Amino acid sequence: MKVRYRPAPASEACLANVYVWESPVRICHWLIAGSIWVLSITGLYMGNPMLTAPGAASEHFLMGTAKLIHFYAAIVFTLSVLTRVVWMFIGNRYAAWDKFVPARAIRRKGLGPTLRYYLFALRLPPGFVGHNPLAGLFYTLVFVLYGVQIATGLGMYAASAHVESPLRVFTFFLPLFGGLQTAHWIHHVVMWLLWMFIVHHVYSAVLMSQVEENATVESIFSGHKFVPREDLIYSGYRFVDRDTLRGG
């Protein structure tokens, strides 16, 4: 028996080159991804400083440097997340807020089939060009987690900021998270939740790229996806197999 690992590629004539991810989306994505790496590494050191410097304290600034990098990375992270949220309202249709919050019926209808695809009940995922509805819903939660990280982080920073610093206003966040000590704890837990998401995110991107053969992974570099034309026409209604729709 001849064994093939990949589904039959759609013929070139049936594919459309779609500019899905505009440059602000791509830049924000990589700034957020990069700053999460930097924030996690410096944050893990700040929570549990495993390196101890020898000699006089005045000769070293290990923790101080880690905190400094953490704060600068936090600024990059916060501004990138804010930019991305603003772009949800001025960017193209694939970047829009309604691709995250399942406010429209078509998105809600797509949730079940997408989940069924992940659970192997469907062979191919429903044909949404940008985020699929399930991924969008998860990204909504991820943005909420970003918000929690930013709020707890600003609160913790503000607590020790100079009395006259305008950032002092962010101590307002601390009671919402049960006080300064509990805010630290939440900051740690949410970091791990985000890493669980990142594991899922990278896996799913590679999986979809393989299954749909639409350059999902490449699209976050180039912005372009190659999608079946009917996905553009029917806009996510392909809850069944692409081959079926095409009449086999």
Place this chain on the structure above:
Amino acid sequence: MEQTGSWFVRELERRGVSRRDFLGFCGVMSTVLALPRSAGARIADAIATKEKPTLVWLEFQDCAGNTESFLRAGRPTTADIILDTLSVDYHETIMAAAGHQAEAALAGVVADRPGGYIAVVEGSIPTGANGAYCTIGGRSALAIAREVCGGAAATIAIGTCAAFGGLPAAAPNPTGALSVADAVPGIKNLINLPACPANAENLVGVIVYYLTFNRFPPLDRYKRPLFAYGKSIHDNCERRSHYDGGQYVERWGDEGHRTGYCLYKMGCKGPVTFQNCPNVGWNEGTNWPIGCGHPCMGCAEPDFWDKMTPFYSHLAGFPGFGVHSNVDRVGLWATAGVAAAFAAHGFVQLGKRWKQGDLEHQKVAARAGAASDAEKGEPS
């Protein structure tokens, strides 16, 4: 102050306190209160000439630790005299009167001087069982606090129990203990002086501020005076350079501990606790917890017994994994678990595609899929 020839000046002389000592105290007070140096003269004038306020000291669910702290006020002599000259009309632990006589003294102050006395409250106020957990002279703590604090010019909640509920209010809070602010809402000029116990220097500071300026010091969100609770212990810590440099005590008695390294990894709550311990010190500035090698326990913060524990860990554990579990270790394993789950998904995916590799097979599967999806909504 010589010109005034007040009773206070004579009292200083009688007790052998020199003018130099007295002015030294006033200088220290202006430092404690974070006032400019010139404020010392004004403080000296106010202390020497002004009439001292009447004070009543209520004890509810407490251990009398703040009373102990108060009786051993640092920088004694002058501070002693100030505290002595305050007309302390009611204080269960130190008053000579007892029983009905004592209660009559308290009732007298409340009736005769409405709005003209300062109430100091030590200990939390139980609200469970209609207040039966703490009664004095047959009346509940809540009823006493309502009456006495309600008629006071100001109420000073001294110690963490009075300020935030403290130990009696820790989970599961069997007596329904509340802080003064929560038990008697709406009382005017409430000042919280948390810490377990509160530092007597800060109580003297509040009183000296009141004598000098005829008002109470600026407060933060938790009604704590900013002069004493404006900065974290961490930000004023004498071991801060070891923290910034990356030098930490790893275990009790190790080289770092003996050298005086930062106690961060031993669970020090200095970064999340606000008080002036590092500046003022305890027992006449002799020392303070971190100075003698013990991490801060965060005793001056709200809910410290519930939120700052375990005292010797940086963070609380993860629910369901034990008090001493490490939240980062739980997080790492959970992330590894998620990765394993997706790896399994990937293998199943590969396996299925191996089986379905044949194009004919795909079409069969597609037709089956279409049939089962028919009710889900066809493309329009």
